[in-house]
Amino acid sequence: MKISIDKGLCKGCGICLSICPKNVYGFSANRNSYGSSMPEAVSESECIGCSLCERMCPDAAINVEEEQKCG
Amino acid sequence: MEPQLAEPSPKGSRKVILQGNEACAKAAIYAGCRFFAGYPITPSTEIIEFLSSEMISVGGTFIQMEDEIASACAIVGARWGGKKAMTATSGPGFTLMQETIGYAAVTETPVVIVNVQRGGPSTGQPTMSSQQDIYQVKYGSHGDYEIIAMTPSSVQEMYDFTIRAFELSEKFRTPVILLADEVVGHMREKVTIYEGEKAIRGGHRNYVVSPQEDFYTGGNCLVEGQLHDEEGMRIGHLPSKSGEFIRSICGKIQNHIDEIQDVQSYFMEDADIAILAYGSVSRSALNAVKQAKGIKLSADEKEGKLRFLKKLVRKKSAEQNPYSHLNVGLIKVNTVWPFPEKQIRRLAAKCRYVFVPEMNNGKYCREIERCLKECKVISLPKIGGEMHSPAELLESIAKEVKEDE
Amino acid sequence: MNRLMERYLRLDALPTLFCAGCGNGIIQYAAISAIENLGIRKDTALVSGIGCSSWIPCYLNMDVMHTTHGRALAFAQGLKLARPGKKVIVFTGDGDCLAIGGNHLLHACKRNIDITVILVNNHIYGMTGGQKSPATPENAVTKTSPFGAYDEPMQGAEIAMSLGATYVARWTAAHPVQLQKSIEAGIKHKGFSLIEVISQCPTQSGKSVYGNKDPAFIINYLKQNSFIYKEGMEEPSGRIKCGILLHDNDKPEYIERMENKTEQYRKRL
Numbered sequence: 001m002k003i004s005i006d007k008g009l010c011k012g013c014g015i016c017l018s019i020c021p022k023n024v025y026g027f028s029a030n031r032n033s034y035g036s037s038m039p040e041a042v043s044e045s046e047c048i049g050c051s052l053c054e055r056m057c058p059d060a061a062i063n064v065e066e067e068q069k070c071g
Numbered sequence: 072m073e074p075q076l077a078e079p080s081p082k083g084s085r086k087v088i089l090q091g092n093e094a095c096a097k098a099a100i101y102a103g104c105r106f107f108a109g110y111p112i113t114p115s116t117e118i119i120e121f122l123s124s125e126m127i128s129v130g131g132t133f134i135q136m137e138d139e140i141a142s143a144c145a146i147v148g149a150r151w152g153g154k155k156a157m158t159a160t161s162g163p164g165f166t167l168m169q170e171t172i173g174y175a176a177v178t179e180t181p182v183v184i185v186n187v188q189r190g191g192p193s194t195g196q197p198t199m200s201s202q203q204d205i206y207q208v209k210y211g212s213h214g215d216y217e218i219i220a221m222t223p224s225s226v227q228e229m230y231d232f233t234i235r236a237f238e239l240s241e242k243f244r245t246p247v248i249l250l251a252d253e254v255v256g257h258m259r260e261k262v263t264i265y266e267g268e269k270a271i272r273g274g275h276r277n278y279v280v281s282p283q284e285d286f287y288t289g290g291n292c293l294v295e296g297q298l299h300d301e302e303g304m305r306i307g308h309l310p311s312k313s314g315e316f317i318r319s320i321c322g323k324i325q326n327h328i329d330e331i332q333d334v335q336s337y338f339m340e341d342a343d344i345a346i347l348a349y350g351s352v353s354r355s356a357l358n359a360v361k362q363a364k365g366i367k368l369s370a371d372e373k374e375g376k377l378r379f380l381k382k383l384v385r386k387k388s389a390e391q392n393p394y395s396h397l398n399v400g401l402i403k404v405n406t407v408w409p410f411p412e413k414q415i416r417r418l419a420a421k422c423r424y425v426f427v428p429e430m431n432n433g434k435y436c437r438e439i440e441r442c443l444k445e446c447k448v449i450s451l452p453k454i455g456g457e458m459h460s461p462a463e464l465l466e467s468i469a470k471e472v473k474e475d476e
Numbered sequence: 477m478n479r480l481m482e483r484y485l486r487l488d489a490l491p492t493l494f495c496a497g498c499g500n501g502i503i504q505y506a507a508i509s510a511i512e513n514l515g516i517r518k519d520t521a522l523v524s525g526i527g528c529s530s531w532i533p534c535y536l537n538m539d540v541m542h543t544t545h546g547r548a549l550a551f552a553q554g555l556k557l558a559r560p561g562k563k564v565i566v567f568t569g570d571g572d573c574l575a576i577g578g579n580h581l582l583h584a585c586k587r588n589i590d591i592t593v594i595l596v597n598n599h600i601y602g603m604t605g606g607q608k609s610p611a612t613p614e615n616a617v618t619k620t621s622p623f624g625a626y627d628e629p630m631q632g633a634e635i636a637m638s639l640g641a642t643y644v645a646r647w648t649a650a651h652p653v654q655l656q657k658s659i660e661a662g663i664k665h666k667g668f669s670l671i672e673v674i675s676q677c678p679t680q681s682g683k684s685v686y687g688n689k690d691p692a693f694i695i696n697y698l699k700q701n702s703f704i705y706k707e708g709m710e711e712p713s714g715r716i717k718c719g720i721l722l723h724d725n726d727k728p729e730y731i732e733r734m735e736n737k738t739e740q741y742r743k744r745l
Contacts, residue, residue, distance in 0.1 A: 006477040006478075008490075008491070009477055009490065009491060011491070011495075011496035011497070012496055013496040013497030013678075013691045013692075014497070014690070014691065014692050015497055015691050015692050015695055017692065018692030018695065018696065019650075019692070019695065034496070036496065052652070054478055054480075054505070055502065055505050055506065055509075055652035055653065055656075056502055056649075056652060056695070057478070057501065057502075057505075058494060058496075058497060058498050058499065058500065058501025058502050058504075058691075059491065059492065059494075059501050060477050060478040060481035060482075060485065060501065060504075060505065061477060061478070062478060063477060063478045063479055065479070106554070106557065106558055108554060124741070127738045127741045127742055128741065128742075130742065132557045132558065134553070134557060136550065136553075136583070137579055137580065137582070137583040138579065140547065140550065141547070141550035141553075141579075141580055141583070144543065144544070144547045144550035144551045144554060145550050145551065145553055145554030145557070146554060147543075147551060147554065148523070148541065148550070148551035148552060148553065148554025148555035148556075148558070149554040149555060149557060149558035150554075150558075151521075151539075151541060151555055151558075152554070152555045152556075152557075152558025152559040152562075153558060153559065154558040156554070156558075170544055171544065171547070174543065174544050286521045286539040286541075286555065286559070286562075287518070287519065287521065287539065287559055287562050289518065290539065291537050291538055291539060292539050292540070293486075293534060293540045293542070294540065294541040294542065294543075295534070295542045296526075296542060296543060296544060297542075302486075303540075303542075304486075304488075304489055
């Protein structure tokens, strides 16, 4: 799965970290445009595509997609 | 008074005797109103009762809502659903509707609201007439905005002005108030009405800031009560854009005042005294003017509602006209707002006196005082629920003129 | 950004005015997923009142009417009656719907008119800075209940049921999937549908109701302290009753009744 988090929309609320059943997210050293800590998919390979984070992100910042495999 | 006829529809017309409220309701249907939401309140109730059955006959929708606030909101909602919409009420209900009138003004929604005035304040005088709401109709909601208000004085005008109200509301995308009163709402007169439906064009107006497309037409309109831009996005936090917005919604009325204003004059050509009246009081005023001129009253006027008139006619025919020295004419204001300053100044240019009879504590006279600095403006307020009689008007005028001599 | 929301959001209106961690965005996602899943985007209009949750539809590129405080249902009924074949979804809050809007809720439920209402209950007046709402729990200290709220909170879903609504559900912001499903069911249901969503307001309710402003804490609290209602079960006390609380397909809908009664008169046309 490919996870992207929009820096301009993320407000650093931390919900994604808390509700991911596979603990994919952690806070990164990066800041979003509000200046708060931005999460990142530290264990992206663990992602099962449940898309709970997409539904629970209040700012539509997260996109989870099936990785397109070539060939 | 000559009836003011609306443009005839191709399907023809006929003459009937109608009550004022009924005429208003019939005119709404003719003007293409297909949604009515209302709440019963004396003396407007005949309008809601008539439309509760008649809306169906033209495929329209009627609903009695739980209160006047809901009624006003429902008509705004319905207009965005593409249906011309109207409600009708009186003083207490009109007060309740003020927030929604402001909302209609800010969102630039075309709706028609009928206020059949009664005595106030509060529960006041439910069955008696007044003209006490004349300022409320313009300033009733908080904030800076403009509305258009018309004051019918006959059943024909209840009919014609209602049609015009729909035309003006669509043309300027604004709420328009038909400011009637109990007298004209409940009187019965012969009136010319039209068959079919008048084609009142909607369409995009370039002097309108807010989104204009009906819902469900792909416009993705954001109808917003905060001050907003062309997308409906709020700009209230930006002082200069906010100022622009207010100037725009007010300017679209003020800048088109020549198209909107409707002021009639009778015998004003050489008059040096004017009675300036609106609504049902202008009936008395015209009779007073005709009497002063010794003009025989027409058959219609003799058999009118005003029984004191019959007495006066009988008395007058036996005496010499004691008012013949008064060179008096009538300025009849049909659109009280936006204030037709230019027309009033022009008509009253040669006047030494302008008398303003009103069934309130003296309100519109202040506008007249403000705009006619060169002549003496005399307020003739009358409260209690009775109209000024022509005799009272003539006596007041004669007395004032005599005192000055 | 999220691909689904990208197709629905007014991009130049972003970022939203919602605080970090606000439940409104979660509800917005659930509503959009429902609309997308049913394929009704162009036949749907959104109406809201005043309050934080009333901003949910304003960020969406659809026909939206952002009305006055408490009156969303009155505007929505006018719109629905003008175009009965189209859909209307109302977004309202605990103050907007249960306080100033109470009378309109009463009559809309009573009519059983085919409108779907999403009642976002954050137990407080958030937009104006944290005053008591009719849904604020007893003893909660808010800006207008400095000694603790004196009375019990109103239960929006139960009120709607007793007033005549025919599809009533309650979920929390911690139940996004079930929420989406209930919104779909409410839209499909022919009659008055009300879906109450217990939603976190980390800024105000965090302080006055939950004692913790961390959105993740409140979400977890909502999940742990709710139960899903099933008919006949013994209901645990002190927990939020979630689930489909009522689904009555028998009671006729208002517009249908109006059209039936007036059909013979329309035939005159």
